[in-house]
Amino acid sequence: MRVETLLPLGKLDPGLREPDTPLPIAEFGPLAARAEAIGYDAVLVEETKDDPYQLLALGAAATSTVGLGTSVAMAFPRSPTVTAMSAWSLQKLSGGRFVLGLGSQVRGHVRRRFGLDWHPPAPWMRDYIGAVRAVWRAWQTGERLDFRSDHYSIDLIVPLFDPGPIEHPDIPIHLAAIGPNMCAVAGEVADGVRLHPICTERFIDERVRPALDRGLARTGRDRSAVEVCMKPLVGTAADDEALEAVTRTVRARVAFYLSTPAYRRVFELHDWGELAERAAVLSKAGRWDELAEVVPDEVLHTVATIGTNDEIADRLRARYGDRVDRIEFSIPVADDADAEVLGDLLDRLRVP
Numbered sequence: 026m027r028v029e030t031l032l033p034l035g036k037l038d039p040g041l042r043e044p045d046t047p048l049p050i051a052e053f054g055p056l057a058a059r060a061e062a063i064g065y066d067a068v069l070v071e072e073t074k075d076d077p078y079q080l081l082a083l084g085a086a087a088t089s090t091v092g093l094g095t096s097v098a099m100a101f102p103r104s105p106t107v108t109a110m111s112a113w114s115l116q117k118l119s120g121g122r123f124v125l126g127l128g129s130q131v132r133g134h135v136r137r138r139f140g141l142d143w144h145p146p147a148p149w150m151r152d153y154i155g156a157v158r159a160v161w162r163a164w165q166t167g168e169r170l171d172f173r174s175d176h177y178s179i180d181l182i183v184p185l186f187d188p189g190p191i192e193h194p195d196i197p198i199h200l201a202a203i204g205p206n207m208c209a210v211a212g213e214v215a216d217g218v219r220l221h222p223i224c225t226e227r228f229i230d231e232r233v234r235p236a237l238d239r240g241l242a243r244t245g246r247d248r249s250a251v252e253v254c255m256k257p258l259v260g261t262a263a264d265d266e267a268l269e270a271v272t273r274t275v276r277a278r279v280a281f282y283l284s285t286p287a288y289r290r291v292f293e294l295h296d297w298g299e300l301a302e303r304a305a306v307l308s309k310a311g312r313w314d315e316l317a318e319v320v321p322d323e324v325l326h327t328v329a330t331i332g333t334n335d336e337i338a339d340r341l342r343a344r345y346g347d348r349v350d351r352i353e354f355s356i357p358v359a360d361d362a363d364a365e366v367l368g369d370l371l372d373r374l375r376v377p
Contacts, residue, residue, distance in 0.1 A: 026342075027351040028371045029067040030060055031096060031256065053080050054087030063364050064371050067092030067124070069353060072099055078111040085119040094124035096256070096353070097201045097219060101129060101149065102139040105156035105177060112157075112196050113164065113188055121193030126219055127154070128201035131287055144176065147206035152176040154198055154214050163187075165194040199254060204290070205236040212240025217252035217351070221291075223282045223328050224255065228291050229348050256353035257341065260331040268333055273317070275329045280316035283324070284308035297324060334366055338373035 049056070057068045068084055068091055070077040077095045084093055093115065100108065108125070115123040129135075129146040136143050152174035159172035163182055167190075172179045199217035202208045203224065211218035218237060220229065233253075241248060260275035262268040282288050283297075284304035292301045304319045325331075332340045334356065345352060352374065358364050 026346065026349065026375055027066040027092075028064075028374050029069055029092070029094075029096075029254075029351055029353045030065050030355045031069050031071060031353055050075060050080065050083070054083040057084035057091065057093075058087045059358070059364075061088045061091035063358070064368050065091060066351075067094055067122075069094045069096035069126070071096050072128075078115060081115055081123070082118060085115060085122070088122075089120075090122075092122050092124060093119050094199070095126040096254075097126040097128035097199070099130050099139075100127040100153050101135060101141060101146075105153055106160050106179060109157045109160040109164075110188070113161065113191065116193055116196050117191050124197045124199055124217070125157075126199040126201065126217075128219075129207070145206075147204075147210045149176050150200065150207065151210050151214055154200070157198070161194060161196065165190045197252075199252070202233075203288070205232065205239075208233050208236035209240035209243075212237040212246070212251055213243045214240075215251060217254050220253065220255040220349075221288065222256050222258040223279075223288050223291050225291060225295070225327055226344055226348065228294055229253075232290070232294065252350040253348065254351040254353075255345065255349045257345065258329040259337065259341070259354060260329055261334055261337040261356055263334055265333060268331070272325075272331055275331060276320050276325050277317045279325055279328050280304055280320045281308075282328070283320060284316060291328075292324075295324075295327065300324065334370065338370045341374060342376070 060068050070080045072095065077098050081093045081095070098108070112123060112125045127150070129150055130139075132143050135141050153176070155174060156172050156177045156179055159170060160179065162168065163170035164187060170180055170182050197216035199219050200207065200211040200215040201219045202211050203221045208218060218233070220233060224233065237251060238248065241250065258275060258278060260268065260271045262271045283292060283301050284307065286305065289298070289301050292298060300319055304316055307315050307319065330337065330340050330344055341352065341354070354370070354374065356363070356367050356370065358367055
């Protein structure tokens with residue numbers, strides 16, 4: 026299992042970083058170097074308040090061995106050619122260490138934040154990935170660019186805008202997915218699927234894997250062709266007393282996901298649809314302080330993995346060791362002692 030982190034280090038968990046807390050741009054290079062020194066396999070960047078490609082350029086320049094990737098960058102607001110160029114440049118700068126993680130975003134954001142027409146996202150994403158790869162192939166081989174699909178027609182390259190071949194042209198593409206159609210597209214055309222933190226073991230086994238297999242069958246690929254990646258919802262601390270406060274934060278995050286219609290399919294699989302309806306009512310009324318009270322311990326511990334620093338690696342391995350190829354994980358690092366604790370955790374997570 027590869028162990029990766031969303032920066033910044035020094036937070037409880039990358040998945041629990043408060044949405045209003047911006048990534049420290051000036052510190053990104055040193056933070057990436059620190060993650061490399063601690064022993065992470067990769068440093069990932071989500072697209073929230075800063076451009077992920079610019080951040081990763083800083084990280085690539087400050088490191089030499091750690092992998093780098095977007096987790097995830099928005100696909101549809103950027104043309105496939107623009108995304109292809111950003112990834113191509115990062116792959117050159119990093120010497121072949123870049124993974125392109127793409128996400129579709131939901132209808133409201135596509136229409137109202139990015140000003141685009143909405144289309145069914147799974148076939149749109151299939152065409153998008155095909156277009157990106159066609160551009161890369163033309164740059165690398167010099168062959169004529171002529172990509173045609175329902176969503177894109179791209180056939181123009183001129184010397185001024187052709188970056189030419191690079192040493193590591195095979196850039197992996199990972200696709201964020203939770204629904205069956207997008208999971209199937211990941212199995213069909215992507216190199217990895219990035220699952221949402223609320224995906225339980227049962228949801229992975231009963232919903233994600235069968236959808237991936239359908240996509241793999243369309244193109245005759247083996248299951249090993251697609252890496253399963255996940256940022257589990259984790260709560261961990263040095264001791265039980267500190268863990269109590271962390272657990273309250275995790276419960277609140279589970280409540281937020283419970284109230285969000287886009288994730289209803291996970292909770293309904295576990296027969297928690299009524300809980301999700303109650304949470305949605307509170308959310309719509311702005312009664313955020315009451316949300317966490319809706320989440321019983323059974324739901325909390327099914328969705329999240331909670332334990333002290335001595336326990337958390339074993340619990341994550343027991344839950345995801347046979348299901349996930351890449352896992353995102355982090356704990357606070359304030360000094361060398363914390364870094365040693367984290368390094369030990371990473372070693373235990375990787376144990377075969």
